[in-house]
Amino acid sequence: MEHSFHSESKAEIMKMDTEDYIDMLSARAADMxxxxMFFAVIHTGLLVVLGFGGSGLEDSGIQLALTAVTVLTSLWTVFFMDDCMQDLFAISRDLPEDFQASxxxxxxxxxxLPMFRAVNFIVIGLIVLAEVLAIY
Structure with a gap:
């Protein structure tokens, strides 16, 4: 006897109503x-360290650690926000025509969407550049 893990036919597609799409939009917007907030807290903390760090910031190990945190958290933020933006735009295209006409x-x-993605990358990139220049 042959068993299949896929008991539903491929022709069956999940049907979602407008409320499901709105819930997805809300969830992704909350993620964003x-x-x-994560980005703001990390980079505000970095600015405090730069402002009050004194001679400890002259240590190359400290500089490297601060730079790594700045760059890596910023990359994570860019990729995560880019994913959220793509989802928001995709969900908006799936909403019913009455929503699309609103x-x-x-x-x-x-x-x-490409413009949003580019602006997000450029703004975060400029913030990181300014912070790295301040670190060194």
Whole structure:
């Protein structure tokens, strides 16, 4: 007897209503807000260390550690926020036509995702550059 792990036919597709999409949008937006808070806390902490670090910042090991934290947390933030943005735009395209015809729906369709992605990367990159220059 042959058993299949896939008991449902491939033709069956999960049906989602508008409320499911809204829940997904809310969850991904919350993820993005949490990541912004993480980024803000880490980089505010770095600014405090730079402001009050004194002669301890002249140690190359400390400089390397601060630079590593700055760069790695920023990369993580960029990738995570990029993933959230892609999900938000994808979900907005899956919403019913009445949503897409609304003012909010028109905003989603009128904005370029690649532009959002580029601006996110550039802004975070400039913040990191300024911090690394301040460290060294």
């Amino acid at each position: 807000r949490a990541m912004v 003012n909010v729906g028109k905003r989603f369709s009128g904005v370029s």
